Amino acid sequence: QREALLSTILDSNPDGLVVIDESGMIEFFSRAAERMFGYGAAEVIGRNVSMLMPEPYATAHDGYLRRYRDTGQRRIIGIGRVVAGRRKDGTTFPMDLQIGEANVPGKRCFTGFVRDLTDREDRDRRLAELQ
Ligand code: HEM
Numbered sequence: 001q002r003e004a005l006l007s008t009i010l011d012s013n014p015d016g017l018v019v020i021d022e023s024g025m026i027e028f029f030s031r032a033a034e035r036m037f038g039y040g041a042a043e044v045i046g047r048n049v050s051m052l053m054p055e056p057y058a059t060a061h062d063g064y065l066r067r068y069r070d071t072g073q074r075r076i077i078g079i080g081r082v083v084a085g086r087r088k089d090g091t092t093f094p095m096d097l098q099i100g101e102a103n104v105p106g107k108r109c110f111t112g113f114v115r116d117l118t119d120r121e122d123r124d125r126r127l128a129e130l131q
Helices: 002-011 031-037 057-071 118-130
Strands: 016-021 026-029 081-086 092-104 107-116
Touching (some): 002 031, 016 031, 031 107
Antiparallel strands (some): 016 026, 016 107
């Protein structure tokens, strides 16, 4: 019941939510994330979040997680960053990424809120052309 309510709330938000465990494995993938990346949740759960980004980030991402675990130094968590996302069809798009850290009893996981910036960048480009 509570879970149904929470997923309805999440699905009403245009931002996508991707939850990973400490090793980068995807544990939750919201409806908006499915639309944004073109993957169904069943296709990504249990796989590495690096599948959602282009190189060189994909290869480096495990190292980013390790660096954070070892140093505790936050570079995106609590700050946010515009990064490149990679869709199932291989195309890439600009997205705003906000990362949070959540401690579920016994383990740590990370919440990634993603917003597709494609429309905003198109609009900015058109605006710049007018000036
Ligand atoms: C760190 C890229 C998605 C979790 C990083 C860093 C980069 C990066 C470049 C290192 C930052 C630095 O050292 O300056 C990307 C790209 C993504 C993506 C291109 C596109 C899909 C995600 C998602 C999550 C996530 C969806 C969580 C669900 C983390 C964590 C760190 C990290 C926990 C380390 C903490 C920190 O640096 O503050 N990512 N990431 N990433 N990323 Fe990602």
